[in-house]
Amino acid sequence: MIEDIFFKYEYQIIWTGIVVLGLLFLRLGLKQSAKRTAKRDELNFARTRLIYKYINVLVSFIAIFSLLLIWGVEVRELTVIFSSIFAVIGIGLFAIWSILSNITSGIIMFFYFxxxxxxxxxxxxxxxxxxxxxxxxxxxxxxxxxxxxxxxxxxxxxxxxxxxxxxxxxxxxxxxxxxxx
Incomplete structure (x- = not known):
């Protein structure tokens, strides 16, 4: 039974494992880079934790997108889904653009302040x-x-x-x- 499922979805299972490992290494590398920058520039740890949260969101977004592609969701369907989501988010965030501007500025200030x-x-x-x-x-x-x-x-x-x-x-x-x- 389990063997049948594995052989049926062998390609997807293997690629899922590769993507998960790759994204874990990406997340680790990005966090180490942020940690080195914080240490080099003697930055506050609270600011570094904030950048860690941004890294987690980015890696999660990439993981969702990659796994949906691996498991057979068509690119055309993904573009419709993500464009719809971004349209709703964009309309909602248009009213609070200054918050996004401050967050972006905070990220810039973390690395180049x-x-x-x-x-x-x-x-x-x-x-x-x-x-x-x-x-x-x-x-x-x-x-x-x-x-x-x-x-x-x-x-x-x-x-x-x-x-x-x-x-x-x-x-x-x-x-x-x-x-x-």
Missing amino acids: PYKIGDKIQIHDKDFPLAAIIEDIKAFQLHLRTDEGELVTYPNNLFLQKSVSLLKKDAIVERTENADR
Whole structure:
């Protein structure tokens, strides 16, 4: 009985195993790459975990697509299914495009962000100039602390659009040392 099922679906079972192993190695490689980048740039572990979640979603999407192809779903059918799903998601997300923009900015900032938690920066904005210390870098926004102690959340997408100057490295350490005196 089981032998009959195996021989009937031998091709699909073998390719399913190959795809699952390949995607596990892909996921491991992507996570190791993110981990190396985080270690090299001394990034916060919470930011690294967020990138891990994005990697899991990407690999899951590839796995679903690959397994559907292996098990006999036609490419034409898949394009109809995925285009319908993306159309519904696109319409739903159009209303919240800024959230997607902030998430994308957060990913870009993870890999190519010259500032670290604790740095004092100056954001050059004619409407809202701001000098503050970076307290935390989240998926959607930065948490900045002004000299007056005010906490400002600044959206990631706006941060990437503005000119920013580094005023002082590790200003948070200097601030706590001054408070101890």
